[in-house]
């Protein structure tokens with residue numbers, strides 16, 4: 116393996132945090148596996164990053180366990196010694212009260228944010244354990260996994276799952292040297308709100324209006340920092356908000 120570049124596997128690299136991370140890791144000359152469902156975006160990103168680093172684009176829906184396992188088992192040798200897995204693909208839907216959400220939307224969030232992470236992690240664990248010292252899994256959780264708010268319902272619950280999965284993986288991986296982190300961002304400007312609101316550009320604009328939210332690049336920097344910590348250090352959970360965001364107390368219903 117000596118002389119080989121570090122390899123990072125990123126889910127959801129077609130947009131937002133994942134795309135910014137792909138750019139940063141490529142600039143730093145890591146070999147980058149970029150995945151997502153939108154092949155046209157992956158192709159464009161590959162073209163942009165190919166002058167900087169080795170890029171392996173692969174159209175992948177993380178919900179499809181068979182495709183994930185097939186993809187991982189056919190990785191070219193150059194990309195198969197994976198040092199860092201970034202479980203980033205995810206989405207929120209239906210920012211309304213639970214009683215108004217379709218069951219399909221709840222299922223989509225569970226299938227993507229929970230089952231997707233489980234599918235990819237299960238397929239890559241043997242490779243990360245084989246890599247050993249320096250390896251890490253970074254799960255992109257959310258402040259919604261810790262703090263409740265109206266309209267978060269199953270989305271926040273999926274991110275709470277990721278937090279606990281991260282901690283529990285750490286227990287089982289003790290002795291393997293593989294690190295696990297739950298990176299939990301707050302308000303960040305990506306395509307996230309556009310997806311969440313079903314393409315409502317006005318709602319998206321309104322949410323970020325007169326704020327300085329986190330950027331995709333801010334989170335990419337944190338992902339790179341975590342991936343490059345000294346081998347003996349593990350950040351269990353890193354929660355980051357923009358300064359403009361804070362809590363706003365309990366809500367009390369009055370008669």
Ligand code: NDP
Pocket residue numbers: 126127128129130131132133150151152153175176177178203204205206207227231255256257258299300301302303304305306307308310
């Ligand atoms: P974006 O919508 O910009 O990016 C989401 C990415 O996930 C896209 O690349 C999308 O790719 C991918 N994705 C979604 N579903 C699937 C799927 N089934 N299979 C494979 N890839 C999928 O949002 P963000 O960059 O903001 O989101 C990234 C992560 O960060 C998510 O897990 C989100 O929950 C989390 N997060 C976001 C915050 C924010 O405020 N923006 C704050 C805290 C956490 P494609 O559609 O091509 O498949």
Ligand code: 8X3
Pocket residue numbers: 256257258259267300301302303
């Ligand atoms: C996304 C951040 O604040 O919308 O996970 O839940 S928030």
